[in-house]
Amino acid sequence: MKIVHHPDSATLVSYAAGNLDEGFATLVAAHIASCEKCQAALREIERVGGALLDTVDATPMSPTALERTLSRLDSETADEHRAPRTNGEKRPDLPAPLARLLKGGLDDIAWKTVAPGVSKHPLPVSRAARSRLTLLKIAPGTKVPDHGHGGMELTLVLKGSYCDAFGRFAPGDLADLDEHVEHQPIVDSPEPCVCVVATEAPTRFKNVFGRILQPIVGI
Ligand SMILES: [Zn+2]
Structure with a gap:
């Protein structure tokens, strides 16, 4: 698996600090399980964070240390990082943080068709969660x-692929979008694209079809 799309540095820092809501944290954890680049980035963030804490009462670190580290992580090329997926043995199509949330594998899901070519299946989150996790299967x-977004939106591809203005997203790729982004993904794989989406607020579709679809799709 060649992973090209990763969480933003800000998202990784929030994840490392424990500041991401449950659904987002689950998706980032699922991506990291498959991504050596983000595993290394996380270690670096934790190292810098620990060093910052260690120096609070000593000599202050350069105020730009964290930014320099993050920009270095951003500038690394994706080709340097090809990671095997770490899966549960019984469910090779799911990273472990997601496998925990499903009783079976992707083939065992009771999909609910919500629009032509679009099926969904909710994944459980705790009552206190302010985010939702939804599996989507798109023909x-x-x-x-x-559509634009009512807030942060993370999408992790599990099977198949899609394209939008940001490129092609295949298994392991994570799309990290904020509320200012509008996009129109199209599934370009011969098989359905299965992805899991974490959202914090209802998605705002722009056209009539989308506005009709939104309460049905419910993401
Ligand atoms: Zn990554």
């Missing part, structure tokens, strides 16, 4: 309506 060639 080849299906174009998801153009």
Whole structure:
């Protein structure tokens, strides 16, 4: 698996600090389980964070230390990092943080069709969670309506692939979008694209079809 798309540095820092809500933290953990680059980035963030804490009462670190580290992580090329996926033995199609949330594998899911070519299945989150986790299965060639976001949105591809203005997203790739982004993904794989989406607020579709679809799809 060649992973090209990773969480933003800010998202990784929030994850390391324990500041991501449950659904987002689960998706980032699932990506990191498959991604050596983010495993290394996380270690570096924790090292810098620990060093910052150690120096609170001693000589202050350069105030730009963290930024320099993060920009270095951003500038690393994806080709340097090809990681095997770490899966549960019984469910090779799911990273462990997601496998915990499903009784079976992806083939055992009772998908609910919510629109032509689009099925979904909610994943459990705790009552206190302010985010939602939803598995989506989207048929080849299906174009998801153009939409903006009510807040942060993370998407992790598990099977198949899709394209949008940010590139091609294949298994292991994570799309890290904020509320200012609008995009229109289209599934370009011969098999359905299965992905899991973490959202914090209802998605705002722009066109009529999308507005009709939104309460049905419910993400
Ligand atoms: Zn990564």
